[in-house]
Amino acid sequence: MNNIINEIREKARQLLAEGKVDVVIGYEKGSLPLKATPCFVHSPEGVDSLIWDETCENNLAAYAAKTPGKKAIITKGCDSRALAVLLQENQLVRDDLFIIGVSCSGVIDQRNILAEVGEILEAKISDGKISVKGMEGDKEYLFAEVKDATCQTCRYPNPVMEDLHIGETIEVAQDAPAFADVVALEEKSASDRQDYFKEQMSKCIRCYACRNACPLCYCQECFVDCNSPRWLTGGVNRAENLFFQAGRVLHLAGRCVDCGACTRACPQGVDIRALNRKMTKDVYVMYNHEAGIGEEGKPALNEYTTNDPEQFLVKE
Amino acid sequence: MIMGEIQVDAENKKYEPKIAAFLCNWCSYAGADLAGVGRVQYPATIRTIRVPCSGRINPLYVLKAMANGADGVLVSGCHPGDCHYISGNYVARRKFALIKSLLSHVGLEEDRVNFSWVSAAEGIRFAEVVKGVTERVSALGPNNGIFKVDDGGAADE
Numbered sequence: 001m002n003n004i005i006n007e008i009r010e011k012a013r014q015l016l017a018e019g020k021v022d023v024v025i026g027y028e029k030g031s032l033p034l035k036a037t038p039c040f041v042h043s044p045e046g047v048d049s050l051i052w053d054e055t056c057e058n059n060l061a062a063y064a065a066k067t068p069g070k071k072a073i074i075t076k077g078c079d080s081r082a083l084a085v086l087l088q089e090n091q092l093v094r095d096d097l098f099i100i101g102v103s104c105s106g107v108i109d110q111r112n113i114l115a116e117v118g119e120i121l122e123a124k125i126s127d128g129k130i131s132v133k134g135m136e137g138d139k140e141y142l143f144a145e146v147k148d149a150t151c152q153t154c155r156y157p158n159p160v161m162e163d164l165h166i167g168e169t170i171e172v173a174q175d176a177p178a179f180a181d182v183v184a185l186e187e188k189s190a191s192d193r194q195d196y197f198k199e200q201m202s203k204c205i206r207c208y209a210c211r212n213a214c215p216l217c218y219c220q221e222c223f224v225d226c227n228s229p230r231w232l233t234g235g236v237n238r239a240e241n242l243f244f245q246a247g248r249v250l251h252l253a254g255r256c257v258d259c260g261a262c263t264r265a266c267p268q269g270v271d272i273r274a275l276n277r278k279m280t281k282d283v284y285v286m287y288n289h290e291a292g293i294g295e296e297g298k299p300a301l302n303e304y305t306t307n308d309p310e311q312f313l314v315k316e
Numbered sequence: 317m318i319m320g321e322i323q324v325d326a327e328n329k330k331y332e333p334k335i336a337a338f339l340c341n342w343c344s345y346a347g348a349d350l351a352g353v354g355r356v357q358y359p360a361t362i363r364t365i366r367v368p369c370s371g372r373i374n375p376l377y378v379l380k381a382m383a384n385g386a387d388g389v390l391v392s393g394c395h396p397g398d399c400h401y402i403s404g405n406y407v408a409r410r411k412f413a414l415i416k417s418l419l420s421h422v423g424l425e426e427d428r429v430n431f432s433w434v435s436a437a438e439g440i441r442f443a444e445v446v447k448g449v450t451e452r453v454s455a456l457g458p459n460n461g462i463f464k465v466d467d468g469g470a471a472d473e
Contacts (some may be wrong), residue, residue: 106397108467186421194423194462223376231376238463243379246418246463250375278421282414301414304406306396314390314430316448 002100004167008074011100011164011191012047012105015072021098022069024292027056033123034110034132035215038063052271053125054143057107059261061215065091073097076104078150078259081292082215085255088298091124091218101162106143106151109264113139113146147227150273153178161295177290179281185274196274197242203268204241210262210272216255223282245275254300257292333387333453337362337446338377342403343394343435350439358443358448362390369393371404375415378429382463388428388453392445395433405433424461427452435455 012024028039028049036055040063041047051063052074075083080099105193108130113120117134124131136165155177156176157170185193208224211217223231224244231247232240249256249272258280262272283289286309289300339345345366350415351358363386367373370393391412399405412431419429430449434442 118418190420190423190425192423193421196461197422230381231380233465239383242422242462243383243465246379246422247376249445250385250411250415250418253418254410275418275422278418279414282417286413287410301410303404304410306406308406308409309413310396310409310432312413313431314445314449316432316445 005050007166008100008102009047009050011166012072013027013044015098016041016047020070021072023067024050024072024074025060025063025067026050026074027052027060030035030055033120034108034113034125034130036193040067044249049130054104054106054108054130055125055287057148057261057264059213059215059259061086062213062261064215065218066218070096070240071098073103074099075159075162077154077156077158077160078257079215079259081156082259084160084292084295085216085257085299086218087295089255099161099162099164101159101165102160102167103165104151105156105157105170106147106154107264108143108146109148109260110146111269142151148264149181150258150263156293160293164200171226177280177284179277179284181274182277182281185278191195198238199244200271200274202238202245204236204245204270204294205268206236206241206244207267209265209267210270213261213265215259215261216250216252216257217248219251223251236284245270245272249275249279251274254283254287254289255291256280324410331457332359333361333450333458334385335362335388335390335449335453336381336386337389337390337392338367338370338373339362339364339401339434340372340393341366341368342400343398343400343433344370344392344442346436347434347438347442350436352439354439356440356443358446360445362446362451363413364393369399369404370408370412371399371401373408373411375411378415379463380423382424382459382461383465385459385464387456387459388430389448390416390430390432390446390447392432392434392442395435398435411417422462424463427456428459428461 015021024041026039027036029051030037034055038058059079059082061079113132115140117132118136120132120134122133223283256276283300287300373391378389393405396405420426432445
């Protein structure tokens with residue numbers, strides 16, 4: 001890990017000093033323990049604030065289009081897939097990007113830690129172990145125990161495109177994607193599923209953190225902010241929460257790269273991924289398409305074939 | 317607001333669902349027109365909203381109709397291959413399949429939201445589709461579902 005960060009810093013210093021890029025987008029230590037925060041380095045002197053570890057959970061592709069000029073981006077597998085989708089949708093110019101690829105063994109999901117030890121006061125990561133000192137107790141975790149759910153089934157830990165790779169690559173089995181979580185929900189009865197999503201949606205406070213964390217939610221005006229037509233009222237209402245989440249998920253259908261940024265950003269612990277994963281599965285099953293696995297290609301809903309499945313049609 | 321009308325016919329006390337029907341200008345709307353010109357009888361449950369193409373259907377239209385209290389939704393366009401704009405309904409088809417799948421995944425009743433293809437020549441078939449959809453939505457009863465916003469949702473302009 002230390003070698004990786006030294007190499008990242010060295011490369012960032014070199015790129016900035018040579019004037020090849022205006023800014024390096026990476027991670028720095030956050031103000032809370034176990035939290036990294038995105039950081040924008042504009043001068044070679046600033047590169048020492050860059051870090052790389054299991055807390056680097058944000059999807060930096062979210063900042064690519066918003067940051068003017070030529071930029072180098074520290075990129076995990078999922079970040080690179082999001083960049084690929086953004087390129088497919090003409091939101092980015094490839095020549096403005098310098099992709100520093102780093103293979104990622106997963107990021108930490110704090111939710112379980114917070115539930116057990118309360119607010120985290122201090123944390124140390126070493127040799128795949130995470131020791132946490134919390135308000136309500138101390139505990140040591142293995143990294144595998146607190147790895148984010150999406151990272152546990154990750155099939156693309158290595159960037160799908162990059163200009164430079166730092167560190168080793170990670171071998172993963174390239175089987176067909178597994179959707180055990182979606183299938184488990186599908187096997188429940190409709191009323192059980194309805195109850196599950198009712199419970200999830202009653203937690204949502206519509207803070208839109210999920211939308212803001214998402215690298216692919218880049219609409220100039222989101223439908224939730226639109227005044228004419230006014231799709232949603234300002235009030236907090238379970239039905240409207242579901243309207244928002246379902247609308248967002250349908251906008252992301254065939255584009256979502258399952259980086260899990262929305263779910264990690266959610267302060268209320270809403271299972272947003274359950275909806276996104278359902279769409280990812282459907283798109284894979286029906287159209288044999290995975291979002292952002294290459295620079296070329298189109299999002300699934302921008303394409304069609306004349307024999308797409310039609311099971312959705314009304315029974316006559 | 318069209319969905320806000322009284323739902324029960326006071327004399328017959330019979331429940332009449334309100335169904336928002338999004339019909340494409342070139343095929344299904346003309347099919348509905350043909351049914352009318354040909355005096356083909358079908359239940360007066362649909363509230364027709366004409367759209368230029370089934371490709372114009374935004375998933376939010378379907379959700380918003382449910383939020384505003386429609387008991388059912390019918391979306392209909394040209395048969396695949398017959399689109400006035402060549403590929404509008406092919407693109408829409410993928411979207412429809414995902415809308416339908418997501419809505420049943422979150423537990424919405426299967427028959428609330430319906431999609432079909434009806435051509436401009438199929439006036440009788442249009443009547444049959446509306447009859448079928450009306451029957452199934454009637455069997456489900458009023459929309460008290462997961463998308464219905466109790467205060468009727470945002471006021472329309």
